[in-house]
Amino acid sequence: MKIESTEVYLLTGFLGSGKTTLLGRMLDYFVETGKKAAVLMNELGEVNLDGMLLGEEVPMKELLSGCICCTVRGDFGFQLHRLLEEHAPDVVIVESTGAANPMEVLDELSELSLYTGVELKDVIAVADALQLQEAAQKGKGPTYRLMKDQLRCASVIILNKTDLIPSQQLPTIQKLLREWNPAAPAVVTVRCSADLEQLLSGDAVHPEPGSMQEKGGEPRSSHNHVLVYTQELDKPVNSESFEAMFENMPEQVYRAKGIVSFTDTSKRYLFQYAYRQLEFTPITPQGKVKDVAVFIGEHFDKQEIRKRVHELM
Numbered sequence: 001m002k003i004e005s006t007e008v009y010l011l012t013g014f015l016g017s018g019k020t021t022l023l024g025r026m027l028d029y030f031v032e033t034g035k036k037a038a039v040l041m042n043e044l045g046e047v048n049l050d051g052m053l054l055g056e057e058v059p060m061k062e063l064l065s066g067c068i069c070c071t072v073r074g075d076f077g078f079q080l081h082r083l084l085e086e087h088a089p090d091v092v093i094v095e096s097t098g099a100a101n102p103m104e105v106l107d108e109l110s111e112l113s114l115y116t117g118v119e120l121k122d123v124i125a126v127a128d129a130l131q132l133q134e135a136a137q138k139g140k141g142p143t144y145r146l147m148k149d150q151l152r153c154a155s156v157i158i159l160n161k162t163d164l165i166p167s168q169q170l171p172t173i174q175k176l177l178r179e180w181n182p183a184a185p186a187v188v189t190v191r192c193s194a195d196l197e198q199l200l201s202g203d204a205v206h207p208e209p210g211s212m213q214e215k216g217g218e219p220r221s222s223h224n225h226v227l228v229y230t231q232e233l234d235k236p237v238n239s240e241s242f243e244a245m246f247e248n249m250p251e252q253v254y255r256a257k258g259i260v261s262f263t264d265t266s267k268r269y270l271f272q273y274a275y276r277q278l279e280f281t282p283i284t285p286q287g288k289v290k291d292v293a294v295f296i297g298e299h300f301d302k303q304e305i306r307k308r309v310h311e312l313m
């Protein structure tokens, strides 16, 4: 069965770089331009926290507890197909986990485009200016390679979080991006505030099926180094102790998010810890949702994190 062509945008980028922030902006843009957008979301943890930030009116399917490019590869195609059949969207935005190798996701998408009529319009990579700068200084390691892969196969790069670096360092990062990917325009942003009309009107990109693996040069399970630890929070916790826990977080944990209730406020919050910065957004989750914290990083000691969380309760 051939379904009418649907535009697909793939959002990639390292953990915490701003993909969900960009997703929110893209959804607003598609509402303004009268296009029906749907979202396919992939989270590494067991709960889809980013999904809770989306309005209920946006059709969404999620792939949990895995990464698009390996454990849930088959599920990805299946869920995308379901979205197309159930909602007939004009546009699908795929937000892939920051740990996914986009070459592999592109491979999967190009296979799907053979029989579903999806057309990949853009691979948008969101780069965190500070993380990029530090990774480039190190110049090696699995995180560095993944970052480079994500940026190399993008058709558009959003150089985000530029408020966190001194402006004189920007040209060096831009130069590095041009070296890694001379073809993709790199738009400098804070909170992914880009001119989407200009950004999304470019020509489509056409991945060549089967050719992705050689380009990446990485084995399929190229992100085994990323660990995820999900911990339920049985009780409200003290907000200061909670913040102190993150101030002393081992540097191997570079991303955390979750839902928390505090003993000293009545609201519940979605918390986001990205690259040593902690942010809270008040939320009212639909249905019964437990408080939970998801920690993501490289080779960190899960028992140690578990102990620290237990000390809060």
Ligand SMILES: Nc1nc2c(ncn2[C@@H]2O[C@H](COP(=O)(O)OP(=O)(O)OP(=O)(O)O)[C@@H](O)[C@H]2O)c(=O)[nH]1
Pocket: 013, 014, 015, 016, 017, 018, 019, 020, 021, 022, 050, 097, 098, 160, 161, 162, 163, 164, 189, 190, 191, 192, 255, 272, 273, 274, 279
């Ligand atoms: N200072 C600063 N913070 C930002 C910027 N853009 C996003 N953030 C914050 O960074 C955190 C992570 O942003 P997200 O949009 O959730 O990042 P993500 O890439 O979807 O994260 P994952 O889904 O974990 O990969 C949130 O707390 C955002 O509010 C920016 O330009 N500057």
